[in-house]
Amino acid sequence: MSWKGFQKSVTRAPQQFRQRFNVGENTKDAVYVDAERRFAELEKETKRLHDESQKYFDAINGMLNHQKEFSKAIAEIYKPISGRMSDPDSYIAEGNPEGIRACEEYEEIIKELQTSLQPELEMIETRVIRPADELLEIIKVIQKTATKRDHKQLDYDRHRASLKKIQDKKEKTLKDEKALYKAENDVEQSTQEFDYYNNLLKDDLPKLFRLEREFIGPLFQSFYYMQLNVFYTLHEKMQSIDVGYFDLQADVEAAFEKKRGDAQERTEALAIVHFKATGGRKPGQKFTPSSKLSLDSKSSGPTRRSTMDSTENPPPPYSANALSPTTSSSALDASGAGVGRANSTGGAWGMAAKAKGAAPPPPKPKPSRLSGAPAAETVTALYDYEAQAEGDLSFTAGDTIEIIERSSNENEWWTGRVGMKSGQFPGNYVKLGS
Numbered sequence: 001m002s003w004k005g006f007q008k009s010v011t012r013a014p015q016q017f018r019q020r021f022n023v024g025e026n027t028k029d030a031v032y033v034d035a036e037r038r039f040a041e042l043e044k045e046t047k048r049l050h051d052e053s054q055k056y057f058d059a060i061n062g063m064l065n066h067q068k069e070f071s072k073a074i075a076e077i078y079k080p081i082s083g084r085m086s087d088p089d090s091y092i093a094e095g096n097p098e099g100i101r102a103c104e105e106y107e108e109i110i111k112e113l114q115t116s117l118q119p120e121l122e123m124i125e126t127r128v129i130r131p132a133d134e135l136l137e138i139i140k141v142i143q144k145t146a147t148k149r150d151h152k153q154l155d156y157d158r159h160r161a162s163l164k165k166i167q168d169k170k171e172k173t174l175k176d177e178k179a180l181y182k183a184e185n186d187v188e189q190s191t192q193e194f195d196y197y198n199n200l201l202k203d204d205l206p207k208l209f210r211l212e213r214e215f216i217g218p219l220f221q222s223f224y225y226m227q228l229n230v231f232y233t234l235h236e237k238m239q240s241i242d243v244g245y246f247d248l249q250a251d252v253e254a255a256f257e258k259k260r261g262d263a264q265e266r267t268e269a270l271a272i273v274h275f276k277a278t279g280g281r282k283p284g285q286k287f288t289p290s291s292k293l294s295l296d297s298k299s300s301g302p303t304r305r306s307t308m309d310s311t312e313n314p315p316p317p318y319s320a321n322a323l324s325p326t327t328s329s330s331a332l333d334a335s336g337a338g339v340g341r342a343n344s345t346g347g348a349w350g351m352a353a354k355a356k357g358a359a360p361p362p363p364k365p366k367p368s369r370l371s372g373a374p375a376a377e378t379v380t381a382l383y384d385y386e387a388q389a390e391g392d393l394s395f396t397a398g399d400t401i402e403i404i405e406r407s408s409n410e411n412e413w414w415t416g417r418v419g420m421k422s423g424q425f426p427g428n429y430v431k432l433g434s
Contacts, residue, residue: 050132075103102245149197393423
C-alpha cells in the first residue's frame with residue numbers, strides 16, 4: 001500500500017466503523033447488495049470448479065501410477081530368495097517366474113493405457129481447468145472495481161455527514177461558511193464518483209452472470225463426455241488384457257482361493273505367529289529369577305511394581321555348588337517362573353539370577369562416619385541383576401548397595417544406589433548387611 005493509500009484508509013476508518021455498526025446514515029442499494037451476493041457465490045463456485053477438475057485430473061493419473069507401482073511391488077515379492085542368508089534352502093532356486101512375467105506384462109498394459117488417455121486428460125486441462133482459471137482472473141479485476149465502489153461509498157457517506165453537521169449549526173461563523181462551501185463541493189464530487197462505480201457494477205454484474213451460465217453449460221457437457229471417454233478407454237483396455245497368469249473366466253473369489261491354496265493354513269501353523277508376550281508379574285506374585293519361557297501363557301497384563309506372593313519359592317541360596325535357575329526344572333515347575341519379565345525379555349531373568357561358582361569376597365570395611373548422623377543401611381548383592389525395565393538398578397554379585405527405601409518383605413521391590421546410579425531391584429537378590 002502506498003503512502004497516499006494509507007492516508008485514505010486512515011481518513012475512511014471512522015466512517016467504516018460507523019458503517020459496520022450501523023451508526024448514522026449509511027447508503028444502501030438493494031439491487032447492488034443482491035448482485036454483490038451473487039458475485040461472491042460465483043467466485044466461490046468457480047474456484048471450486050477449478051479445484052475439483054484439477055483433483056479429477058490428478059486422480060486419473062495417480063490411479064494409473066499406483067497400478068504400476070503395485071505391479072512392481074508384487075513382482076519384487078515374487079522374486080526368488082535363494083542364495084540369501086535367511087534362506088535355509090539357498091541351493092534351491094525358488095520363485096514365481098510366471099507371476100513376475102505377468103506383472104511385467106500388466107505394467108506394459110498400464111503404460112499403453114496412460115498413453116491412450118493422455119489426449120483425454122489434456123482436454124480436461126484445456127477445456128475445464130484453464131477456462132476456470134481465466135474466469136477467476138476476470139473475477140479478480142471485478143473485485144478491484146467492487147473495492148473501489150466500497151471506498152467511494154465510504155467517502156460519499158463521510159462527506160454527507162460532515163455537510164449535515166455544518167448545516168445543522170444555528171449560528172455560522174465565517175469559518176463555518178468556508179467549511180460549508182468546501183463540504184458541498186466534496187459531497188458533489190463524491191456523489192459523482194460513487195454513482196459511477198455503483199451503476200457500473202449494477203449494470204455489468206447481471207451481464208457477467210448471464211455469460212457465466214452460457215460458459216458453464218457447454219463446460220459441463222464437455223466434462224461429461226470427456227469423463228465417458230476416460231472410462232470407456234479404461235474399460236476397453238482392461239477387458240482386452242490377455243495375460244495367461246490370470247483366469248478371467250472363473251469367479252473372482254474362486255480364482256483367489258485357487259491361487260492361494262493352503263498358504264493361509266500353513267502360515268497360521270507356524271510357531272512364530274503364536275508367540276505371545278505375557279507381560280510382567282501379576283499382583284501378589286513373588287519375584288523369581290527363573291528364565292523358563294511360556295509361549296502360550298494366558299497371563300493378564302503386566303503390573304510393574306507389585307507385591308510378590310510369599311508362598312512361592314525365592315531364588316536358590318548362594319553356594320559354591322548352586323545351579324543356574326535356568327537348568328533347575330523343579331524351581332521352574334514350582335515357581336511359575338515363565339510369567340513376568342522372562343516372557344518379554346527372552347530369558348533375561350535366568351541370566352539375572354545365575355548363581356556364582358564361588359562365594360564372593362567379603363566387602364572392605366567402611367570407615368566410621370565422623371558426624372553423629374546414622375550410617376546409611378547397605379545390603380550385599382547375592383546374584384548379578386541386569387535392569388529389565390526403565391528405573392531398575394543393575395548390579396553384580398558382591399556389590400554393596402546403599403538402601404534408599406525398602407520394606408520388611410524381601411519378596412518386594414526395594415530402592416537402592418550403587419555409585420552414582422539408583423533404581424529398583426528385587427529384594428531377594430540381596431542380603432542385609434555389608
